[in-house]
Amino acid sequence: MKLGQTKTAVLSGAASEIIEVQADIGQGLPGVHMTGRVDAVMKEARDRIRAAITNSKRPWPQGRIILGLAPADMPKTGSGCDLALAVAVMAAEGKVSARHLGHTLFLGELSLDGRLRPVRGVLPAVVAAKNRGLTHVVVPVENVREAALVPGMDVGGAADLVSVLDWLDGHRILDNVGPATNSTDMPAMTDLADVVGQDEARYALEIAAAGAHHLLLTGPPGVGKTMLAKRLPGILPPLSESEALEVTTIHSIAGTLSEHDPLIDRAPFIAPHHSTSVAALTGGGSPMPRPGAASRAHRGVLFLDECAELGPKVLESLRTPLEDGSIRVLRVGGFVAFPARFQLVLAANPCPCAPANDADCVCSPTVRRRYLGKLSGPLMDRVDIRVRMDPPGVAALSSEEPEPSAAVRKRVLDARSAARERWAEYGWQTNSEVPGPALRRRFKLPPTVVRPVELFLRDGRITTRGADRALRLAWTLSDLRGADTPSETDVAQALMFRDRGYG
Ligand SMILES: [Zn+2]
Numbered sequence: 001m002k003l004g005q006t007k008t009a010v011l012s013g014a015a016s017e018i019i020e021v022q023a024d025i026g027q028g029l030p031g032v033h034m035t036g037r038v039d040a041v042m043k044e045a046r047d048r049i050r051a052a053i054t055n056s057k058r059p060w061p062q063g064r065i066i067l068g069l070a071p072a073d074m075p076k077t078g079s080g081c082d083l084a085l086a087v088a089v090m091a092a093e094g095k096v097s098a099r100h101l102g103h104t105l106f107l108g109e110l111s112l113d114g115r116l117r118p119v120r121g122v123l124p125a126v127v128a129a130k131n132r133g134l135t136h137v138v139v140p141v142e143n144v145r146e147a148a149l150v151p152g153m154d155v156g157g158a159a160d161l162v163s164v165l166d167w168l169d170g171h172r173i174l175d176n177v178g179p180a181t182n183s184t185d186m187p188a189m190t191d192l193a194d195v196v197g198q199d200e201a202r203y204a205l206e207i208a209a210a211g212a213h214h215l216l217l218t219g220p221p222g223v224g225k226t227m228l229a230k231r232l233p234g235i236l237p238p239l240s241e242s243e244a245l246e247v248t249t250i251h252s253i254a255g256t257l258s259e260h261d262p263l264i265d266r267a268p269f270i271a272p273h274h275s276t277s278v279a280a281l282t283g284g285g286s287p288m289p290r291p292g293a294a295s296r297a298h299r300g301v302l303f304l305d306e307c308a309e310l311g312p313k314v315l316e317s318l319r320t321p322l323e324d325g326s327i328r329v330l331r332v333g334g335f336v337a338f339p340a341r342f343q344l345v346l347a348a349n350p351c352p353c354a355p356a357n358d359a360d361c362v363c364s365p366t367v368r369r370r371y372l373g374k375l376s377g378p379l380m381d382r383v384d385i386r387v388r389m390d391p392p393g394v395a396a397l398s399s400e401e402p403e404p405s406a407a408v409r410k411r412v413l414d415a416r417s418a419a420r421e422r423w424a425e426y427g428w429q430t431n432s433e434v435p436g437p438a439l440r441r442r443f444k445l446p447p448t449v450v451r452p453v454e455l456f457l458r459d460g461r462i463t464t465r466g467a468d469r470a471l472r473l474a475w476t477l478s479d480l481r482g483a484d485t486p487s488e489t490d491v492a493q494a495l496m497f498r499d500r501g502y503g
Pocket residue numbers: 351352353354355361362363
């Protein structure tokens with residue numbers, strides 16, 4: 001019996017599992033058999049590795065080849081194990097040195113001519129390999145930078161199977177740098193200095209950033225709702241090291257990382273189209289489910305433009321992530337949970353005809369009311385700030401230079417750290433997480449301060465939930481002022497942001 005052993009990994013939901021590959025070449029009719037709960041997609045590897053080895057000018061072994069993948073009880077799919085399977089076959093045949101095989105993770109899909117193709121989920125795979133005590137990882141060159149995000153691993157990138165076999169035999173050094181940063185790959189910088197006028201909406205954006213409040217912007221087309229929303233990540237705190245790793249892992253599994261600059265260390269901005277499906281928003285797919293837009297917006301911003309055009313099912317699908325911060329997606333053998341804790345920014349035209357100038361609206365009052373009324377209910381209960389944007393007047397265009405994002409971000413960071421300190425013992429990070437009862441009881445404000453809210457409640461102008469939203473916002477306004485607790489003015493101002501978006 002001739003045996004070759006290698007290690008690889010497969011995605012299992014939001015993490016990766018290390019897979020032990022064994023290739024056994026024995027007597028019998030020539031053929032390749034795979035065991036260990038591999039699905040039809042993975043079985044196609046048999047043809048790919050045979051063609052790749054032959055086209056790499058290496059002889060295909062004579063005899064009956066059994067490829068076993070362990071642990072046997074785990075369902076396995078995809079093409080990322082191709083390289084490990086091919087190397088195991090070559091090792092069983094004794095055509096390659098086995099000295100690296102015990103401590104190396106092999107990842108990559110093989111094309112028929114022997115070239116390596118990039119795969120998704122490299123980051124979680126390398127993390128799993130490191131946890132297993134492996135020290136080396138060999139990946140397609142396109143995945144080198146992603147693999148190198150895990151410190152302390154010896155990363156080698158290869159363009160084809162021949163390079164990997166040469167490296168194993170000590171005839172070649174693998175690429176440990178990966179594709180150079182491509183300047184066209186860098187996202188365009190967006191800054192609040194580009195936004196002229198819109199003082200109230202700019203302030204609303206700052207408050208949203210400071211308290212992590214969900215935000216609704218309404219206004220006619222072309223008024224700058226999208227332009228403003230895109231500038232929210234620029235005033236949010238940078239991601240911590242562990243948050244960056246978490247967010248980058250989600251994008252690795254989704255297959256949306258840049259080859260050149262894979263680390264996501266700023267809040268992502270994800271803007272699905274209003275025609276998006278529930279599956280595109282929440283994730284799914286077979287056999288290896290991908291995280292949807294809501295998960296790719298994890299620890300960042302989910303921007304839904306023209307949100308009144310979203311179907312009721314799509315709006316409804318946002319409820320679970322808003323409540324739990326994660327989404328369950330169906331896959332073979334059960335569910336997988338992808339994290340999805342995002343800041344929601346909704347934008348809407350005031351009515352279906354959406355003229356640039358409100359005076360030109362041809363909708364009936366009933367149609368206008370119904371249009372934004374679609375958004376009411378449990379989803380809107382979570383949106384603390386609503387603001388109406390109008391075209392900037394001539395005065396705004398000639399006014400002084402708008403404040404840049406850096407200045408706004410500084411105030412946001414100060415306000416955030418004040419809030420974090422205050423709520424630390426309760427486990428809340430931001431004001432938006434503080435539950436209503438806590439605002440009304442444990443952190444009850446003096447009667448003189450909450451008087452505006454009491455008056456609104458008594459007159460039936462707000463609900464209890466609306467009152468909670470106003471109190472939550474008042475704390476953020478107070479934090480932005482650098483005060484210890486909200487004043488009556490903070491509370492009154494918070495009430496103004498209550499439902500400005502409507503009408
Ligand atoms: Zn209209």
